[in-house]
Each structure stands twice: as C-alpha cells, then as structure tokens.
Amino acid sequence: MRPRRLLTPWLLLAPALAVALVFHIVPFFRTVQLSFTDFRLSSGGQYIGLENFGALASSEVFWLSAGNTLLYVVVVVPLLVALPLLLALLVQPKIPAMPFFRASFYTPVIASMVVVGLIWVFLLKEQGPVNWLLQTLRIVQEPLPFLTDGTLLLFSCMLVTVWKGLGFYMVIYLTALANVPGELHEAAQVDGAGSIRRFWSVTIPSVRPTMLLVGVLSAIAAMKVYAEIYVIAGPTAGPGGTVRSMVFTIREVGSGFDGQIGYAAAMSLVLFVFTIGLTVVLQKLNRENREA
Amino acid sequence: MTFKPRKRGFLGAIALASGLTFALAGCSLEGVDTGSAASDDELAKVEGEISFATLELSSNPDLKKYIEDSIAAFEEEYPGTEVEWIDVPFAGAQEKFAADAAAGNLPDVVNMNPNFAQPLEREGVFLDLDEAAPDLADLYVPGAWDGFKVPGVEGSFGVPWYLTSEVTMYNAGLYEQSGLDPEQAPETFDELYENAATVSAAGAGAFYGLHPALENRFMTDLAKIGVPLIDEDLVWTFNTPDAVAHVEQLAQMYQSGVFPADSVTQTLNDAKEGYMAGTIAAFPSGPNFLNGIEQNSPDVFAKTKVAPQIIADGGTYNMSVMGLLIPKTSENQGTALAFAEFITNAENQLALAKIAPVLPSVTDAIDDEFFQDDSDGTELSKARKLSANQLPNAANLTPVQYDDQVKNAVLAKIQLALTGELSAQDALDQAVDAANEITGATK
Numbered sequence: 111m112r113p114r115r116l117l118t119p120w121l122l123l124a125p126a127l128a129v130a131l132v133f134h135i136v137p138f139f140r141t142v143q144l145s146f147t148d149f150r151l152s153s154g155g156q157y158i159g160l161e162n163f164g165a166l167a168s169s170e171v172f173w174l175s176a177g178n179t180l181l182y183v184v185v186v187v188p189l190l191v192a193l194p195l196l197l198a199l200l201v202q203p204k205i206p207a208m209p210f211f212r213a214s215f216y217t218p219v220i221a222s223m224v225v226v227g228l229i230w231v232f233l234l235k236e237q238g239p240v241n242w243l244l245q246t247l248r249i250v251q252e253p254l255p256f257l258t259d260g261t262l263l264l265f266s267c268m269l270v271t272v273w274k275g276l277g278f279y280m281v282i283y284l285t286a287l288a289n290v291p292g293e294l295h296e297a298a299q300v301d302g303a304g305s306i307r308r309f310w311s312v313t314i315p316s317v318r319p320t321m322l323l324v325g326v327l328s329a330i331a332a333m334k335v336y337a338e339i340y341v342i343a344g345p346t347a348g349p350g351g352t353v354r355s356m357v358f359t360i361r362e363v364g365s366g367f368d369g370q371i372g373y374a375a376a377m378s379l380v381l382f383v384f385t386i387g388l389t390v391v392l393q394k395l396n397r398e399n400r401e402a
Numbered sequence: 403m404t405f406k407p408r409k410r411g412f413l414g415a416i417a418l419a420s421g422l423t424f425a426l427a428g429c430s431l432e433g434v435d436t437g438s439a440a441s442d443d444e445l446a447k448v449e450g451e452i453s454f455a456t457l458e459l460s461s462n463p464d465l466k467k468y469i470e471d472s473i474a475a476f477e478e479e480y481p482g483t484e485v486e487w488i489d490v491p492f493a494g495a496q497e498k499f500a501a502d503a504a505a506g507n508l509p510d511v512v513n514m515n516p517n518f519a520q521p522l523e524r525e526g527v528f529l530d531l532d533e534a535a536p537d538l539a540d541l542y543v544p545g546a547w548d549g550f551k552v553p554g555v556e557g558s559f560g561v562p563w564y565l566t567s568e569v570t571m572y573n574a575g576l577y578e579q580s581g582l583d584p585e586q587a588p589e590t591f592d593e594l595y596e597n598a599a600t601v602s603a604a605g606a607g608a609f610y611g612l613h614p615a616l617e618n619r620f621m622t623d624l625a626k627i628g629v630p631l632i633d634e635d636l637v638w639t640f641n642t643p644d645a646v647a648h649v650e651q652l653a654q655m656y657q658s659g660v661f662p663a664d665s666v667t668q669t670l671n672d673a674k675e676g677y678m679a680g681t682i683a684a685f686p687s688g689p690n691f692l693n694g695i696e697q698n699s700p701d702v703f704a705k706t707k708v709a710p711q712i713i714a715d716g717g718t719y720n721m722s723v724m725g726l727l728i729p730k731t732s733e734n735q736g737t738a739l740a741f742a743e744f745i746t747n748a749e750n751q752l753a754l755a756k757i758a759p760v761l762p763s764v765t766d767a768i769d770d771e772f773f774q775d776d777s778d779g780t781e782l783s784k785a786r787k788l789s790a791n792q793l794p795n796a797a798n799l800t801p802v803q804y805d806d807q808v809k810n811a812v813l814a815k816i817q818l819a820l821t822g823e824l825s826a827q828d829a830l831d832q833a834v835d836a837a838n839e840i841t842g843a844t845k
Binding site: 135139147149150151152153154155156157235236237253255257258259263343344345346347348349350351362363365366367368369 | 418419430431432433434496497499500501503504521522524525607617662663664666667668669805806807810811813814815817818820821823824
C-alpha cells in the first residue's frame with residue numbers, strides 16, 4: 111500500500127479525532143490520574159493511592175448521593191421506557207392536528223432545564239396550581255410540601271425529568287413504530303387479535319431493540335441528574351442536603367478554588383463505573399430476553 | 403472489499419491508553435502559580451499594558467461609560483499606559499478566576515469581593531498592599547480595608563472600591579393594610595418579627611411580613627445579634643445560646659406561617675422577587691436594590707420606605723465590600739497599582755456614587771455633602787444618607803471562610819431546624835461540625 115493511501119483516512123479522521131482526544135479522551139485519563147491524588151486548584155496535590163476511594167466508602171454523603179441516584183434510575187427509567195411508547199402510539203395516526211400534538215410533546219425537550227425547573231417550582235408551590243387542584247378534587251386536605259419535604263422533593267425532581275424526557279423518547283419510538291411492517295398487524299387482525307393483544311404480540315416485540323436503546327439512554331441521563339435538583343431543591347439539595355445526586359455532590363466538592371478536585375475525580379470515576387455497569391446489565395438482560 | 407476483524411484496533415487502544423497515561427503522569431499536580439511581588443523600582447514604573455477585570459458592570463450603560471471614561475483619563479494622565487477592560491458575568495466568576503489563578507494568568511487588576519478573594523489571598527496570589535503601598539490604608543474606611551485581610555496571614559491584599567450597607571426596606575402599603583403604622587419602621591429585631599407576624603396574619607397567604615432569605619441573612623443576622631462566628635484558629639463557633647434562641651425564633655415563625663411555606667428552600671432571588679411582587683412586606687438590602695424595584699415594580703417602589711439597618715445594641719452594621727486586587731503574576735504591577743489607586747481615588751469614587759447607588763470606600767469622598775443631602779425627599783437619597791452614616795461603624799460581617807460549600811452545609815442543617823426535623827441546638831451543632839470539617843481541611 112502506498113503511503114498516501116495509508117495517510118488519507120487518517121487525514122479525514124483527524125478533525126474528529128482531535129476533538130475526541132482534546133475534549134473526551136485526555137480529560138478522561140486526567141480524571142483517572144487526579145482520582146489518585148489530593149489535588150486542589152489552590153494548593154496542588156500529591157499521589158495518595160486509593161485514599162480517596164477509601165474516604166468515599168466511609169462517606170455518608172457519598173452513599174446518600176449514590177442511593178438517590180440509584181433510586182432515580184429505578185423510578186425514572188421504567189417510566190421513560192413505557193410512557194413515551196404509549197405517547198408515540200397516541201400521536202402516530204396520520205390525522206389532522208396530530209403534528210400539533212407531536213410538536214407540543216416535544217417542546218419541553220428543547221426548553222432549557224432551568225426554565226422547565228422554574229415552571230415546575232411555580233406549579234408545585236404550596237399555594238401553586240397542583241396543590242390547588244389536589245385540594246379542589248379533595249384528594250388531599252392540606253397542601254403537599256412538594257418543595258420542602260426531602261422525599262417529595264426527590265419525586266418532584268423525578269417528575270420533571272420524566273416530563274422533560276417524554277418528547278425526546280417519543281420521537282425515537284415514532285421512528286421505530288414507522289418501521290413495524292403493517293402486514294404483521296394485518297395478519298394478527300385476520301387471526302382475530304384485538305388492539306391490546308396486537309400491542310403485546312406485535313408492537314412490543316418489534317420495538318424491543320428501541321426500548322433497550324431508550325432504557326440505556328435514559329439510564330445514563332438519570333445517572334447524571336443535576337440541574338433538576340439544583341433548580342427545584344435549591345443549592346443546599348433540600349433541607350438537610352438529602353436530595354443530592356452523585357453529580358450534585360461531585361460539583362459541590364470539586365468546585366471553587368478550594369475544591370477537592372482529587373476527591374471529586376474519584377467520585378466521577380465511581381459514577382463512570384456504575385454507569386458502564388448498568389449499561390452492561392441492561393444489554394445482558396435484553397440478550398437473555400431475546401434468547402428466551 | 404471485506405475487512406477482517408483486526409486485533410490492531412484493540413492494540414491501538416491499549417497503546418493510546420498507555421501513551422496517555424504516561425503523558426499525564428508527567429502532567430502537573432502543582433497548585434496555583436503565585437508569581438512574585440515586584441521590587442520598589444518596578445512598582446514605581448507606570449507604563450505598558452494592563453488588563454482590568456470587573457464584575458458585571460457593562461450591562462448598565464452609565465456604568466459602562468463611567469469605566470471607559472475613567473480608563474481614558476488614566477491613560478491620559480500616565481502616557482504610555484494602556485488598559486484593556488474585561489467585564490466578567492457574576493455567575494461563574496469565581497470558577498473563572500480560580501482557573502485563571504491556577505494557570506497564572508489572572509488579569510492585572512481584578513475586581514473581587516472578600517469571599518471570592520480569600521482562598522487566593524491565603525495562597526499568596528496577590529500583592530501585599532501594606533508592604534507595596536504602606537500609606538494607602540489610611541485613605542480608606544477601616545472596615546473596608548480590613549475586608550481584604552485573611553486571618554493568620556500577614557498583609558492586606560485589596561484596595562477597597564465601592565461599598566454598600568443595607569437598609570431596612572418595607573412596603574408601607576402592606577403595613578397599613580395590616581393595621582400597622584406605615585410611618586413607623588421596625589427598629590429592632592423584635593419589632594421586625596412582631597410586625598412580620600401581624601402582616602402575615604393579615605395577609606392570610608396572599609402576602610407575608612418577611613422572607614427568611616437564609617442564603618443572604620442567616621450568618622450576618624447572627625453576627626448582628628453578637629454571636630461569635632469563627633475564632634482566630636478558624637474554628638466555627640456559632641452554636642451559642644443566643645444563636646439557638648435565634649434559630650428557635652425562626653423555626654417558630656416558619657412553622658406558624660409567618661414566612662411563606664416554600665421559603666425554607668428558596669434563595670435570595672425568591673425573596674427579592676417576593677418583595678417586588680408585593681407579597682413580602684419587608685426586605686433588608688443595599689440601596690442599589692431600590693433601582694431594581696423602581697424598574698421592575700413601580701407600584702411597590704411608590705410604597706417602599708427605608709429605615710436604618712437593624713442591629714442589636716452595641717452591634718456592628720454590615721456592609722458589602724468590592725475591591726481591586728493585583729496578582730503577583732502581573733508583569734506590570736506598578737501600573738496596576740497606580741490604576742487601582744486612580745480608580746478608587748476620591749474624585750472617581752464620588753463620580754461613581756453619583757451614577758450608581760453605592761458608597762465610596764475613600765474617607766475623603768464619603769465626607770462629601772452629597773451623601774448627607776436628602777432634601778429631594780426621595781427614598782433613594784434617604785437610603786444613601788442612612789447607609790453612608792452607618793459606614794463608620796460597619797464591617798463585612800460575613801467571615802471570608804463562609805464560601806458556597808460552607809454556606810450550603812450550614813443552611814442545609816438550619817433548614818431542618820425550620821421545618822422542625824431537628825432542634826435548634828442540634829441543627830446548630832451539626833452545622834458547626836459540618837462547617838469545621840470543610841474549613842478545617844483547607845486552613
């Protein structure tokens with residue numbers, strides 16, 4: 111092979127490779143390196159072996175953050191796999207006015223998380239519309255403290271994540287649904303299957319790979335939750351700081367001139383391992399499902 | 403053409419990873435580049451180019467023009483100098499300056515408040531002005547000059563620039579509606595809280611007497627009632643009986659509905675918005691907030707009255723200080739020092755105070771009759787006079803160690819006391835422990 115031919119693909123790759131190297135690969139390895147140090151911007155750092163990881167293991171705040179993050183994944187991911195599919199089925203028919211609904215459901219996706227968060231803060235206030243509705247319908251006697259009670263705050267944040275994500279995953283499902291051959295539905299209909307039966311036996315198996323994709327994407331997003339918590343629970347992460355996610359804590363300990371960057375890097379690495387682990391488990395589950 | 407699965411990709415990845423690991427192993431783990439202080443000869447040289455960073459001033463056209471004119475005047479007075487102005491948005495400024503400091507390329511003159519500056523001062527990033535310009539300290543309001551000192555570190559690192567000292571603002575309309583005398587401002591904390599309870603009872607959820615604004619006021623209120631916040635060894639000490647009584651009072655007010663239900667997790671902005679929306683009746687703030695009220699809510703502005711800042715007997719007034727600091731990495735420290743002195747001289751500060759509701763830090767300027775003249779009868783000039791008269795007995799009451807991390811750790815505990823999940827004593831004890839854990843690691 112002539113050298114020119116060998117060089118051309120690399121030249122074409124170079125811009126993308128440079129971006130990946132500078133913005134992804136080098137920072138990743140720098141994070142790995144820093145996680146073994148007690149680095150601070152102000153005073154620098156030294157290698158301290160696995161001390162950061164030992165400190166993490168015995169840190170209540172870390173386990174609280176990890177627990178909340180896991181809870182977030184457990185609650186948010188199933189909702190974000192199921193609800194957008196139902197929504198996609200609803201808006202799939204090509205009838206007038208449907209594009210309007212599709213666009214409406216997609217709007218929260220393009221809105222900034224801060225704006226969405228502020229809107230929900232207004233809705234969820236003690237004297238806000240949601241509490242007014244719940245009281246008017248006599249579902250509750252007293253207004254619910256959505257924004258001041260630790261547990262309710264976490265669920266309020268989850269609600270916002272789900273609401274904002276619906277449109278995005280709906281669009282992914284719409285593409286998948288468009289690829290389901292119509293003949294399958296027709297054949298099932300001829301065999302006497304009703305719409306519910308067709309949903310379980312035709313639609314679900316056809317979009318299963320997409321469900322896995324949505325599951326993985328939403329799980330990764332849920333692992334990285336930050337903005338919802340900051341906007342809704344405030345900079346303290348709710349009363350007692352109990353509504354914190356891992357990213358919230360990473361940012362808190364790592365920011366500022368005195369930020370413990372080494373410790374924050376170690377926590378980032380743990381989050382990375384958790385995320386990869388979760389993705390692998392989801393993929394494995396799907397494979398077993400398919401083989402079964 | 404078909405491709406066989408190649409081992410080379412995998413090997414390449416390993417090669418890349420190990421290459422990077424080796425490269426990073428050589429990557430610096432050093433801290434901030436502090437540079438070195440210029441010699442007296444170098445400090446005497448006023449020439450060359452400097453950069454000047456301010457915090458969010460260019461959005462106001464008058465201020466923008468003021469800064470540009472001041473720079474032009476400086477360049478005219480010192481031929482051969484050139485000043486490049488950089489205006490940094492307040493949000494994220496701390497991170498930006500921290501990164502700049504770590505890289506050793508802070509602007510030659512940086513505008514910071516004492517809390518921003520403190521960790522950098524501690525590491526020796528800035529020029530010690532007590533040494534570089536020993537005569538300077540006498541020209542400035544003492545409480546402001548002391549704002550740029552760090553406990554345990556010799557020297558003073560910032561030239562105070564503009565100051566604000568809060569006054570009590572209240573909505574006389576809401577006071578009257580609640581059966582209170584609209585002309586009678588609260589003068590003590592007890593009066594403020596009693597009035598708040600009366601207003602909130604009359605408002606019945608539509609408006610409230612006060613917002614706790616923990617983010618803004620918790621620590622300074624403790625200082626105003628005489629609670630010692632931090633000792634000389636940088637150990638936090640604010641879990642005193644007085645502080646317990648204060649937190650118990652806040653909790654009682656929150657639980658009995660004197661404060662809005664969601665206020666416990668809200669920020670300073672929510673409190674400001676509440677006041678401007680006419681749903682909060684009293685708000686202690688710097689006179690500069692009056693401009694915001696006038697622009698955003700003329701109705702509330704028309705009903706707003708001002709009164710002196712509330713402090714306990716024998717207490718100290720709070721003031722916020724902005725200063726100009728010169729990093730030792732600057733190559734033109736002489737020019738930078740001359741510029742900091744020029745921008746903060748009496749003439750220039752007086753001119754600034756006439757276009758923005760701030761106070762000068764130079765004693766010569768604060769004595770100007772402009773600050774005593776409230777003959778136009780407006781609340782703005784009244785607020786200016788009140789806050790100017792507070793300055794001789796004012797200090798920056800927020801300890802410089804009270805950074806965002808400490809603040810959030812402390813307030814998270816106090817929030818639990820307000821909601822009743824912790825007793826005031828436990829909340830304060832835990833807050834002190836949490837604060838000491840963070841501050842102790844860096845002192």
